[in-house]
Amino acid sequence: MKKIIKNGIPILSISLLIACGNNENKKQENPQNSETSAPIPKDKVIRINDDILNAIYSQYAHLTVALTKDNVTEAKLAANAIEVGAREISYNSNLAARAAAIVSAPDIEKQRAAYSKLSNEMVGLLKKAGMAEAELYVENCPMAFDNKGALWISSTKEVRNPYFGAKMLKCGEVKEIIK
Template sequence: MNTFLKAGMPVLSALVLAACGNNAAKTNNSDSTQQATTPAAAPAALQLKDDQLNAVYQQYQLLSQALVKGDAAAAKIAANALEAGARELTGAEQTVKTAASIIAAADIEAQRAAYATLSNDLIALVKKSGLNSGALYVDFCPMALNDKGGYWLSSEKGIQNPYFGDQMLTCGEVKETIQ
């Protein structure tokens, strides 16, 4: 039985690959006038005008995801990368300081409090820079920071609240769209 499996697996793999290839060939040959198009409803990929700010935003997304999950260690790692990238940005001195405070924070709640300041800074930087493509959403949770409210940036319309994580994952609303 074991010998059969050793001999049969390469043959079976070749048949599966050939079948997949034949199906693609049939699809491509069935209508030679049809061109590949992207669906009209597909959102454009997000691209900020400033490449360095774009890289910082990518780390901000990782930080946001870590806070949504309540993962303080991952939040520190993302904040460290964000801080390093922000050092290269003009006018991002406060962003660098705030990222450093997230790295030094004793717990997730202190990280979330500093995240509010970081988000406000980043929102201002993104608005000043602008986007080449895609959209960003400025989200707001009125209950964050002891009912003072807190903003954050998201590339999705759906709310994933970094201030409360699983406790109140969808608390908040989109306040503005940056395009």
């Protein structure tokens, strides 16, 4: 019973943050700025074979959208939820530390640098866990970080670049599909 409560509280916290975040995004959505939004399609169900990682991915998607919109505050909220959920992962992972770096970052550029490390970690974890339903796309921006390039994960093939936001929203390409 204690284990259920111990594991359930972080998952419930993440779920509440997801629900609260979704309502806020609907209220603040600006029709003129729909070019920068990259919501997960409502008809597409993303399900990962690991329940905790599944909850974390929801916040990762929220984080990605926040970075595409250059929104430091939303990025911190999503990264905080990732950090809480990542503490519950039973296998060795640096996910919590990567998320904490985004939370403590003073500006969007530092958040994006930490997001790159978080994304690399997520790609590995998602490949290991596998998908129960749907597929995810590993996308790459070759121009990020002085042309060194950086990856991120998306639920759609459509590129919405979190590393440059509105400046270069469509810069990038699909590199791999996680099934």
